[in-house]
Amino acid sequence: MTTQLKQATGKVPPSGNPLVAHRYGADPYALVFGDRVYLYMTNDALEYDESGVVKENSYSSINTITVISSADLVNWTDHGAIAVAGPEGAAKWATQSWAPAAVHKVIGGKDQFFLYFANNASGIGVLSSDSPVGPWVDPIGEALILRSTPGVEDVTWLFDPAVLVDDDGKGYIYFGGGVPEGQFAEPGTARVMRLGEDMTSVVGTAEVIPAPFMFEDAGIHKWNGVYYYTYCSNFYDGERPEGSPPAGEIAYMTSDSPMGPWSYQRTILKNPGHFFGVSGNNHHAVFEFHDSWYIAYHAQTLSKAEGIANGYRSTHLNRLTHHEDGSIQEIHADYEGVQQLGTLNPYERIPAATMGWSAGVKTASLTAGGEQIVTDIENGGWIGLSGVDFGSRGAETFQASVLGLEAGGVLELHLDDPAGPLAGKLSVSAANGAEWTELKTEVHGAVGVHTLYLVFTGADGKGLFKLAAWQFTAEA
Structure with a gap:
């Protein structure tokens, strides 16, 4: 069965504006x-x-x-x-x-x-x-x-x-x-x-x-x-x-x-x-x-x-831009936004509520005033991250902190497009949402700099899982 991917709304890759699409501000x-x-x-x-x-x-x-x-x-x-x-x-x-x-x-x-x-x-x-x-x-x-x-x-x-x-x-x-x-x-x-x-x-x-x-x-x-x-x-x-x-x-x-x-x-x-x-x-x-x-x-x-x-x-x-005489150049507002500064290091622990683009997800506080997690994950939803640098050796494993819900689901790792090359899959078992679990899976083909897509699949209309953070480990 092929999952129907959600369409990005408002902020569409590769545009940088608006800055986020899962909430207003x-x-x-x-x-x-x-x-x-x-x-x-x-x-x-x-x-x-x-x-x-x-x-x-x-x-x-x-x-x-x-x-x-x-x-x-x-x-x-x-x-x-x-x-x-x-x-x-x-x-x-x-x-x-x-x-x-x-x-x-x-x-x-x-x-x-x-x-x-x-x-x-x-x-x-x-x-x-x-x-x-x-x-x-x-x-x-x-x-x-x-x-x-x-x-x-x-x-x-x-x-x-x-x-x-x-x-x-x-x-x-x-x-x-x-x-x-x-x-x-x-x-x-x-x-x-x-x-x-x-x-x-x-x-x-x-x-x-x-x-x-x-x-x-x-x-x-x-x-x-x-x-x-x-x-x-x-x-x-x-x-x-x-x-x-x-x-x-x-x-x-x-x-x-x-x-x-x-x-x-x-x-x-x-x-x-x-x-x-x-x-x-x-x-x-x-x-x-x-x-x-x-x-x-x-x-x-x-x-x-x-x-x-x-x-x-x-x-x-x-x-x-300030000109040499101190005047400010008129700004042209657009959807393109600004150039990315540097790359994202996937070998550091990344909060799940970090997004370049997204569809079919929301965020919420894990505790009052505390860390944000990704919630309301829909089948076909995804998060895209720009300029992820896996290095010349590439990634060996991927791990994530997840909370299984009634249906459970799969977190797929795709490169350069939500339907792009598959680098790995992380299965999340159905659960009652009571306990956070750290899960790990093998990764293949994640080498160099890519746009990384975390794609969520599972049953339609049911709670899949929640996501708190994730991290890759490099090939030894």
Whole structure:
């Protein structure tokens, strides 16, 4: 019997965008630590009406933030959702968690990580951790920035933070948005403020950033001694003065100081509708990784492919270039994405929730806030991993941590295509799902660099098994 392979939706090999296809993720923000980049995202999740039909994303019930990370920018590891707001969250005073920003700082000789988030548009909170993936705690037990904070009384929307730790160790937070009635050209709602040495307090008074046609989405980065403040322009449909940013685009301003004064430059990223045929808000983050610059942004490509583009967004990645004069080259957003950095080492233990592409699988937490596993595996489902380097000797065995379910199944190892050459099979017996097992099988023909596909086969409509991690051993 031939298994009918599931079709990739949204992210189709060899394209790199959107970054993952098994979940949504909006408002990306990047943190580079060690040899990995971590992307923190608003956890868009489908909402349904009384008839079970997907309705427009209201954002009203989003109280978690998702994290993915990568060393090569093509294969991404899902670290799951951070419980941020609400009774089950770290910040119980908050009701929502939107548009995160994350940063690393060494304090007292110790690596510390800070995760800033918007409690809808009414304030900004902060969580802290000693790891980029948590666990996270609320170090102050209340909002970091509220309308009582000096200098923000007239900000329409207190949200969309971005954070910079400068070369001297001083921290700054950028935030704000919204358009007071009739003030489209000069909303005056963007702010910058000093953070305390502890990164969990603010210092002094927030200063206005005079961003033309400001709407939302603060961004900040530093290049060659120049500070770049980036933001999304508003959707005013009337006449705009020459040189003003068009509607819904990412624009930038520059300064010689993290607090300003700022000079407006131009826009660098058109609205997603220009590239992908589905418009919406525009949200981004600029970061450096291995001496190259990138821009992460969101678009409704996955939900469009699924036929439900109702405000459910996915993160994308493209290169960003600074010219010698300091100007930023306009970005062309696309499905292709970015070039893979290096290869994936299959002789290290790989979390199962690491994917270049996928179909017919989902992820879930093994324990609350813990390691992510691959679940809801369907017959014909698969995971693809790009640039897997088996070396000149090749692989001898494959082993995986699995949890058998009612039907059990087979994990097949294919090279270069889900239906490509078969390198090995791992049989997983039917079980009651009570005990994780480490299984091993022989491998043949896995030599050199390939795209590796883990293909899952078994009975239709029944639980096959769950997958936690896997690893190859090299030929002796």
